[in-house]
């Protein structure tokens with residue numbers, strides 16, 4: 001599996017069905033998935049799942065992450081706590097394009113109670129196709145990275161340690177189903 005085109009994906013119960021529908025679509029786009037759950041519509045806590053997805057991205061286990069919940073808001077908040085993760089909450093294709101072009105976002109968050117599957121697919125397509133423009137945006141993203149250096153200990157920046165009480169999830173490799 002080429003790590004440069006491998007998506008980590010995770011959802012809570014509110015977005016379980018969206019995750020399942022996005023997996024074959026991601027495969028079509030050339031992005032097989034590491035699926036960090038949840039694996040049913042039973043209620044779960046989104047921080048547990050989103051943390052594992054963001055960690056997979058910042059440690060290089062996956063090239064990008066997609067996190068889904070009811071609104072996408074909780075998922076974006078959690079992912080952005082993980083040093084090195086730049087999560088973008090996108091419910092339109094314009095934001096999806098510029099999240100990549102200007103912010104070099106490496107995690108996409110969406111809310112399954114906010115948008116339908118058709119728009120979700122288009123957002124994913126646009127986001128994955130987006131290319132970081134660099135230039136002045138590199139300077140700005142660099143300032144985000146320097147903030148992380150100032151605010152987090154080296155151990156936390158690795159992104160591989162678990163905060164107290166957090167649980168880690170093992171991914172399932174998805175063949176598109």
Ligand code: RB5
Pocket residue numbers: 012014015046069070071072073074075
């Ligand atoms: C779950 O009810 C809901 O709160 C969650 O999916 C998400 O919307 C949180 O931000």
